[in-house]
Amino acid sequence: MDLEIRHLRIICAIAGTGSLTRAAAALGLSQPGLSAQLRRIETVLGGPLFERTPAGAVPTAFGETVLSRARAVLPTIDELLSASALAAAQGGGPSRRFRLGSVNAPLLGGLITALRTHHPGARIVSRDQGSSVPLVDDIAHGRLEAAVVGDSPGYELRARPGVVLHPVVTEPLFVALPAGHPLAARPEVTLDELADEDWASPRPDDDRHREYWSTTFLATGHRMRTVHEAEGRLLLELVRGGHAVSLCQATFEEVPGIAVRPIAGTPLWYRHLLAWHRDGPLAPLGPVLVHHAAQAHRAASTRNPAYRRWLRDHPGEPAA
Structure with missing residues (x-):
């Protein structure tokens, strides 16, 4: 499995909500489905991103490193997607x-x-x-x-x-x-x-x-x-x-x-x-x-x- 933009959004959503359950709800996914995706993402990246605690999902040290990169990249990607969508709309697109x-x-x-x-x-x-x-x-x-x-x-x-x-x-x-x-x-x-x-x-x-x-x-x-x-x-x-x-x-x-x-x-x-x-x-x-x-x-x-x-x-x- 290759790492995709949606995987970065999943990581940031879990960190932002502090819970796999709340992140799944925010992303419109089932909790088991999100858990399975997180396991695959962690396998691709090579280590656990979150520690499951009674208080919720807490980023590991490795997870914090990945999150800092993801949070830096996603705004630029969103800006690119927005510019592309605007150009398409001006040409009769979406x-x-x-x-x-x-x-x-x-x-x-x-x-x-x-x-x-x-x-x-x-x-x-x-x-x-x-x-x-x-x-x-x-x-x-x-x-x-x-x-x-x-x-x-x-x-x-x-x-x-x-x-x-x-x-x-x-x-x-x-x-x-x-x-x-x-x-x-x-x-x-x-x-x-x-x-x-x-x-x-x-x-x-x-x-x-x-x-x-x-x-x-x-x-x-x-x-x-x-x-x-x-x-x-x-x-x-x-x-x-x-x-x-x-x-x-x-x-x-x-x-x-x-x-x-x-x-x-x-x-x-x-x-x-x-x-x-x-x-x-x-x-x-x-x-x-x-x-x-x-x-x-x-x-x-x-x-x-x-x-x-x-x-x-x-x-x-x-x-x-």
Whole structure:
């Protein structure tokens, strides 16, 4: 078997989701089928790429080496494929394709809905990204047509030539607690009450969210003691298991074992934005995309009882 582009996407999907099951779902494959493909890929490359642990699939040292190459190669391949597709479309070839990106936020569905309404024949593909900065770079270099991104007050995303960053909505950050935590019985908690907690937080990235959180805590005379660096399901399991608390977007939906509560005084905020290229194919639809993204956020805000109560007590929020 020869190594193919799709094999590189499989490797990156497993690393990105941290799970063969979630990677299979994202790629539209069965879990056994994906496992079999991974075994063949590892045979071709000459070694195991992932270690299977109770927390999920973790890259081996060899796997990290392969991933660094795959992540460097795939954007160039995507750009080549996009240019080829555009040239074919201009010559009467295949229909248009829109490439979307998103950080962890509830707006992507609204963006896809808007595109399907205005371009019913288009092929729409998407991918997630932990940080907003690479997504903005991808739009600047023509690797994406639009993206859902976000930033923090005082740590706004840096503008890139040709990239439009349009605010959609600003929402508070809440705290996710183990359901059995004493503070979970409170309607809201204070930063003082959270000062001695162990925290689970995503790894620091170019968005500087961790820096914003830590600075906010320091301004109150406390230190945010992050003892677990995790995201996604692993972060949730750490909270659910009572090992840590974590910050979350106000639209985060409570799941069994986890309670979401506002922080008194609303000291922490998160701003959702849409990004597209000023000269790109979606520029004429910019206001429409923002409208649908805002609708998606409003729908998400109704699914969290804590956020519904917060909005009731803070008329006029969230604000673009």
